[in-house]
Amino acid sequence: MTDPAPPLVRFEGVCKRFGETVAVDGVSLDIAKGEFFALLGPSGCGKTSLMRMLAGFEAPDTGRILLDGIDIAGLPPHLRPVHMMFQSYALFPHLNVARNIAFGLRRQRMPQAAIASRVEEMLALVRLEGLGGRRPDQLSGGQKQRVALARAIAPKPSILLLDEPMAALDRKLREETQLELMALQRRLGMTFMIVTHDQDEAMVVADRMAVMRAGRIEQVGAPREIYDHPANAYVAGFIGETNLLSEGDRWRAVRPEAMTLSTRPQEGARAGTIAEIAYFGDRTRYVVAAQNARLVVSRANVGAPLALSVGDAVWVSHAADAGALVSP
Ligand SMILES: Nc1ncnc2c1ncn2[C@@H]1O[C@H](COP(=O)(O)OP(=O)(O)OP(=O)(O)O)[C@@H](O)[C@H]1O
Ligand SMILES: [Mg+2]
Incomplete structure (x- = not known):
């Protein structure tokens, strides 16, 4: 060899x-x-x-x-x-x-x-x-x-x-x-x-x-x-935006584009209110104030837009295996 x-x-x-x-x-x-x-x-x-x-x-x-x-x-x-x-x-x-x-x-x-x-x-x-x-x-x-x-x-x-x-x-x-x-x-x-x-x-x-x-x-x-697959919470936050959601003694780092926004209650979703809306042409970025968390959701601007305003009630969810489990 x-x-x-x-x-x-x-x-x-x-x-x-x-x-x-x-x-x-x-x-x-x-x-x-x-x-x-x-x-x-x-x-x-x-x-x-x-x-x-x-x-x-x-x-x-x-x-x-x-x-x-x-x-x-x-x-x-x-x-x-x-x-x-x-x-x-x-x-x-x-x-x-x-x-x-x-x-x-x-x-x-x-x-x-x-x-x-x-x-x-x-x-x-x-x-x-x-x-x-x-x-x-x-x-x-x-x-x-x-x-x-x-x-x-x-x-x-x-x-x-x-x-x-x-x-x-x-x-x-x-x-x-x-x-x-x-x-x-x-x-x-x-x-x-x-x-x-x-x-x-x-x-x-x-x-x-x-x-x-x-x-x-x-x-x-x-x-x-x-x-x-960020190695830890620092890398997840440094490279792109991420939602760090506690899961046991670790964090699940979920990217804004992997989060789903709904105007109706969903099983397992977190309830919150829209705190910010920013339009970027190709996508819209929402910040949702939920209990103990500030969640960021990015949604591609294809098809019908969501009729949402700051202060509206929303529910935020993600697939159970979305993102990566990282240590703090
Ligand atoms: N010649 C020097 N004398 C004293 N301290 C220095 C010297 N060069 C770098 N440092 C220090 O070493 C550390 C690393 O500096 P460095 O220039 O490598 O950072 P950097 O990652 O390139 O930062 P930036 O993104 O701002 O350019 C800093 O705290 C800096 O103040
Ligand atoms: Mg430098």
Whole structure:
């Protein structure tokens, strides 16, 4: 039997403190070659710190980081086949677009002609043909973002680290960019690791994701696995909205779309009154004030709408096996 190929990246019990702050607290994680991996978690949970250690800008206090099975502790950042794109794009303001994209290639001492052709290839890839001569301040936010991406991809790193790459884009551009990133990643067969605050974004782009809390990983899995089978109440509440209903000494986490709303009493249903109604076009979200609970119900807007107003009496139920049983 042959051993399976090692993961592209392996974090092994990695810890990092800054003074009293434990930024990363014993993270072990494998990322496969060609994977689009998302790191998710609230502000300050250690996402950027984890990436900075992989890029070589910080060293772990304990634990190891392996790339293709080899410990990279001794490698300085510029010798790692890892590129990190920062929260702000950090384009060089005095260099035009082409020279920004060429930056990493010059550092690699690529011949001039090869640089020129790689820059053209990258401009086409991010659909900025003809804009190589512009300075960053002559570009829109979305164009700057694409230049930063082209600059990051040009040296063909084994893994591209994207720290909140879309934070500065408006929603429409963000959604377009998400799809472009996914297409680009597939086309290049590169490995992407993305940090995002936005759980919807992570679910759209990622093959797998890790949910972090206070320096630790709470769960790793495909978006669908995590959404349908959250490991605990924290993950259930962090990824999407959820109703936590007590069941014995555990909780049943039931998604709003798995709850049913009725205007008549139903066997086993909880009685309550409508506290909020929010219309989203494709669905309507109801908040129901029930005894000791605030229940959220999401209903697809197909067929006849429910004639409901705030204050109306309703009954909320779910299938006995809906959602997942989780520990607190
Ligand atoms: N250089 C540093 N010196 C001191 N503390 C730091 C340093 N870098 C990070 N920290 C602290 O470590 C913790 C984790 O920070 P980190 O930047 O990794 O969080 P994050 O998950 O990326 O947050 P955000 O989503 O806000 O970017 C925070 O409490 C932060 O204040
Ligand atoms: Mg960060």
